[in-house]
Amino acid sequence: MIALAPRLDPIGCLATRPRGALPRAMQEERVLSGLAGVLVAERARLLRFLAARGAGDQAEDVLQDLWSRVAEAPQAPVADPVAYLFRAAENLLRDRRRSTLSRERRQTDWQDAHVGTHQEADGERLLIARERLREAQDVLAAQGGRVAHVFQRYRLDGIGQAAIARELGVSLSSVEKDLQRAYRALAELRRKFDEE
Amino acid sequence: MTARPDDLPADEAARWALRVRDPAFADWDGFTAWLEADLANNAAYEAALDEQEAADALFDVTPAQPVATAPERAPRWRLPAIAASVALLAGVGGWLTLDHGAELQTYETKPGERRTVALADGSRIVLNGGTRLSLDPDRPRVVAMANGEALFQVRHDATDPFVVTTADGTRLVDVGTIFNVEVNGGALDVGVSEGAVVYRGVDQAREVRLDAGEMLTRAATDASPVKRPVDRETVGGWQTGYLQYTDAPLPSVATDLTRSLGVPVAVDSALADRRFSGTLSLEGGAETVMPQIAPVLDVQLRRAGDGWTMTSRDARHR
Numbered sequence: 334m335i336a337l338a339p340r341l342d343p344i345g346c347l348a349t350r351p352r353g354a355l356p357r358a359m360q361e362e363r364v365l366s367g368l369a370g371v372l373v374a375e376r377a378r379l380l381r382f383l384a385a386r387g388a389g390d391q392a393e394d395v396l397q398d399l400w401s402r403v404a405e406a407p408q409a410p411v412a413d414p415v416a417y418l419f420r421a422a423e424n425l426l427r428d429r430r431r432s433t434l435s436r437e438r439r440q441t442d443w444q445d446a447h448v449g450t451h452q453e454a455d456g457e458r459l460l461i462a463r464e465r466l467r468e469a470q471d472v473l474a475a476q477g478g479r480v481a482h483v484f485q486r487y488r489l490d491g492i493g494q495a496a497i498a499r500e501l502g503v504s505l506s507s508v509e510k511d512l513q514r515a516y517r518a519l520a521e522l523r524r525k526f527d528e529e
Numbered sequence: 530m531t532a533r534p535d536d537l538p539a540d541e542a543a544r545w546a547l548r549v550r551d552p553a554f555a556d557w558d559g560f561t562a563w564l565e566a567d568l569a570n571n572a573a574y575e576a577a578l579d580e581q582e583a584a585d586a587l588f589d590v591t592p593a594q595p596v597a598t599a600p601e602r603a604p605r606w607r608l609p610a611i612a613a614s615v616a617l618l619a620g621v622g623g624w625l626t627l628d629h630g631a632e633l634q635t636y637e638t639k640p641g642e643r644r645t646v647a648l649a650d651g652s653r654i655v656l657n658g659g660t661r662l663s664l665d666p667d668r669p670r671v672v673a674m675a676n677g678e679a680l681f682q683v684r685h686d687a688t689d690p691f692v693v694t695t696a697d698g699t700r701l702v703d704v705g706t707i708f709n710v711e712v713n714g715g716a717l718d719v720g721v722s723e724g725a726v727v728y729r730g731v732d733q734a735r736e737v738r739l740d741a742g743e744m745l746t747r748a749a750t751d752a753s754p755v756k757r758p759v760d761r762e763t764v765g766g767w768q769t770g771y772l773q774y775t776d777a778p779l780p781s782v783a784t785d786l787t788r789s790l791g792v793p794v795a796v797d798s799a800l801a802d803r804r805f806s807g808t809l810s811l812e813g814g815a816e817t818v819m820p821q822i823a824p825v826l827d828v829q830l831r832r833a834g835d836g837w838t839m840t841s842r843d844a845r846h847r
Binding site: 378381382385386387413415416419420423427430434462465466469488489490491492493494495500509512513516517519520522523 | 544547548551564571572578584585588653768812
């Protein structure tokens with residue numbers, strides 16, 4: 334029988350904070366699991382973020398949504414619970430945005446639906462996608478070796494920006510600038526595709 | 530193009546989008562302050578994210594996608610949602626094997642080539658050079674690894690564990706995880722950077738749990754696995770352009786170099802038992818790397834046909 338990962342006690346993930354410094358809400362909510370407890374403690378900060386990040390007066394609803402996800406999620410040790418919660422909140426808002434976008438897109442696609450079997454359409458789409466990939470790679474290469482390299486490391490190899498900066502011995506802000514250049518060039522290419 | 534593009538509000542939004550998308554981003558209060566500074570900032574930020582994600586999507590093209598014309602297959606089997614799924618798996622063994630007749634999607638890299646496969650659930654597999662693995666697109670959390678090396682960054686789901694199988698029937702089951710797997714015939718190396726992995730050997734009896742900072746080495750299918758500590762930072766280190774070793778046999782270093790640089794690297798039989806501890810930088814391709822690493826490895830690296838051969842430094846023959 335294999336032992337499963339140990340569950341965190343309610344304050345387990347706040348180990349770096351001295352016990353006496355725990356926020357009041359946390360002490361009252363000792364039964365809450367680690368993340369839920371941190372959510373209670375950081376409620377005001379999260380709400381402020383959610384409101385500014387487009388949730389507006391629905392910030393409370395979104396926080397409620399976040400709460401239920403955190404409460405349902407299986408317990409696993411989280412290195413930085415505050416950052417984790419902000420990240421989860423950001424993802425939640427992003428998911429909402431995406432589902433709005435894809436709903437809109439589905440409606441347009443429906444209007445634009447053209448004749449042809451599904452398979453033909455898929456095959457054609459794939460050919461176009463491959464051609465566009467090739468053009469995107471050319472556009473990146475035209476931005477210069479380092480821009481293309483940084484983009485490759487970041488987007489395709491999944492390396493964090495700080496790690497790339499260390500790797501190349503350059504500052505974080507120049508990695509940021511390189512990525513910005515890459516994305517700007519790709520955005521221009523996409524505008525060209527849209528006009529086709 | 531504008532003369533001072535950094536001054537455009539859209540570029541500021543793009544910079545924030547880049548920062549926030551980085552997994553290491555921590556300045557959430559600074560981000561909130563920027564959003565609050567101008568009501569238009571959030572919309573600009575969303576637009577920048579949309580644009581970056583759309584640009585990313587240009588690269589999400591899988592070559593030679595099999596055309597889905599297969600007849601409807603039997604409903605796939607699902608693990609019941611229980612927390613102790615790992616223990617359960619020990620009981621069901623072969624049920625999760627891949628031979629159920631579905632068309633598999635195979636991903637393959639040539640030596641020196643690297644490739645990232647992003648799965649729908651957010652998991653990622655980064656293939657090092659000379660690697661082949663396949664998965665059923667309908668059940669992408671079971672990956673059959675034929676050969677090579679890959680770094681798995683897995684979204685953990687206790688009800689649907691991520692499983693890596695090798696040709697000889699060995700199974701690796703994740704418990705929430707970033708781990709690296711190297712397969713060379715029956716030889717197997719597994720290093721865990723985050724979370725844990727359960728190793729199940731071919732005989733099905735032997736199970737080894739590997740936690741973060743542990744690695745397992747098995748010389749051959751029938752050899753006993755050996756567990757030892759590993760620096761979690763260096764697991765999957767090939768991805769960052771560095772190879773790090775502790776007491777590794779030179780032939781396995783040569784295999785890694787072949788895989789990462791795309792040129793065959795052989796080891797003179799006199800050095801087959803030599804071991805190496807240290808870090809090798811892979812920056813700059815074989816032509817640059819070889820002369821630099823020879824002294825680090827304390828060997829001579831000589832060109833041999835298309836590739837290179839490691840020979841002993843003192844053997845000055847020829």
